[in-house]
Amino acid sequence: MIEDRLRETFGRVAAGGPDEVGAFDRFERHRRVHRTRRVAGVTALVLVAAVASAVILPASPERRLQVTGAAGSERWQPGPLVATAPLQGFEAEVPAGWEANATWKGIELRPASADLRPHLNGPVQLVTSVLEEFYSPAPNVWKDGIYEDRTRLPRTVTRRPEGRQSHGSFPGDNRWFRTDLQEGRWRTTQWHISWPYRCQPGVPCPAQLALRTLKVVFQVDGDAATAQVDRLAERLLRTARPIANAVKGQPHAPRPDCVDGRSMVLRRASGDTLDYAGPITVARFYWWARTTANLVPCTVRGPFGVELLDGSGRRLDVQGNGLTVTSVADLPEARSVYTGAGVTELQLKWFNWCDEGPTRMRWIGAPGTGPAVPVTAPRCIDRSKPSRLVVEHILR
Amino acid sequence: MTEAELQFREFFAAEYGRLRGLGYLLTSDWAEAEELAQDALVRTYHVWGRVRRHDRPGAYARKVLVNRHRSLLRRARVEARHLTGRRVEEAYEAELGTDGLVLWSAVRRLPARQRAVLVLRYHADLPEVEVAQLLGLPLGTVKSLAHRGLVRLRGELGSSAMEEIGGNRR
DSSP states (O other): OHHHHHHHHHHHHHHOSSOOTTHHHHHHHHHHHHHHHHHHHHHHHHHHHHHHHHHHOTTOTTOOOOOOOSOOOOOOOOOSEEEEETTTTEEEEEOTTEEEEEETTEEEEEESSTTTGGGBSSOEEEEEEEBOGGGOSSTTTTTTOOSOBOOOOOTTTSBOOOSEEEEEEETTTEEEEEEEEEETTEEEEEEEEEOOOOOOTTSOOBGGGGGEEEEEEEEEOSHHHHHHHHHHHHHHHHHOEEOGGGSTTOOOOOOOBOOBTTTEEEEEEEEEEOOOSSSOOEEEEEEEEEEOTTOOOEEEEEEEEEEEEETTSOBOOOBTTTOEEEEEEEETTOEETTTEETEEEEEEEEEOOOOOSOEEEEEEETTOOOOOEEOOOOOOOOTTSOOEEEEEEEEO | OOHHHHHHHHHHHHHHHHHHHHHHHHHSOHHHHHHHHHHHHHHHHHTHHHHTTSSOHHHHHHHHHHHHHHHHHHTTSSHHHHTOOOOTTOTTGGGGOHHHHHHHHHHHTSOHHHHHHHHHHHTSOOOHHHHHHHHTOOHHHHHHHHHHHHHHHHHHHHHHHHHHHTTOOO
């Protein structure tokens, strides 16, 4: 009975999942956030009322609601060096006293002075990132209507920041969002401004890419060093210029192949076999590639495939056995109704195996050919027809 | 810590796992499930003084979770995820075994309301009347959704393989 199988499957699924360790601590944080949102809601109402009264009351035409952040208004004379990150869609001027290097996810800066180095835990990084909508520094990021839908990026991609939160605006109403987290000696600061991603003409563009940010992140100790690096960070964000994929209508930089663990996370899994009453059986094999939290553009390139073997390692007589797919999709634009935004999926299916004996499978392609492992063969349906391995779909 | 707070802690320890599991069955996403469970518990906490006197305070939290899920669906923020076949970060399905994984994949492809009815009916073991109340649907609709969901599960699990054997690639 499918009802019994459903009960059993639901039970197992619901009992799985990540550890519940720290759930109550997270509850306490969640409760505080909830309270903050309620307070923010009330505050917003009060502000709306204040604005409305300012507009309605002709007796006080000069009254204005002015929103300012903690950032200062110091003027900065740019240094001679411009660091460019075309894949990430920005360029920034590097002030004197700092050295800049390009990395796969953006630009990193180190102080030229030996005095400051001991107070920095690693370089100051200027990179692209993505925040959950709730924290996005730019309100109504989707309002320009160039994005197709609001298909979500996986939770593992979007970021929910930790630490003390603050927000404000640079001159020109360029809004920022910032977190500061003190852990032992080091204070970690992440400072974001909105940095939308503009897909190329004709390319479907998941709306979540509008949540991209340009982020400065650094770890620092000591008040003097903190002040110095804070000034650098502010200058970088205030003077960064959008280029390439951050500008509507501009061509994108050439896209490199995705690298597992950097610009993508690559996974594979076999779905085993369905064995319900009735003659239908299929073995499924999946490849997935998803973008990472830096949303670095790249092309997912195979080969990706599956090889079916007998118990002694010989290739089974299956149509399509060992087939591979090479070019799958571009990240971070890839998305589908099955996988969501920022993920591409390749599925292979194996049908109608009518021989006896043990069967094994081996993954072909990046990240390397895997070992042969046992696999449950699909049930024999029709001896007169060949066994087949097919690419079910490539989802973009 | 007050007595009410102590009671809530015990309630949290007892209910959190169940709520998170229910959230996962509805959304296919552990992060989303945790958020739904946490949200339901926060909202329950706010009215704990009243709810703790109920016979089944867990039922209240479950109702909050289901309502919250429905409201997210209405905002079309979770519906896209319901169509999610498989997600990269879900490494927990390996323990499902042979048939379970495929059945669960098929459940995740069901429309949201059919899936919610099946989860509440066959996981939470609620009678159809209670499912109808919880989802704000007429009893007949719940019966029909459950029936169609089961039919669709059986059908979907079978049809594509038959087409492939016949040589008709989609």
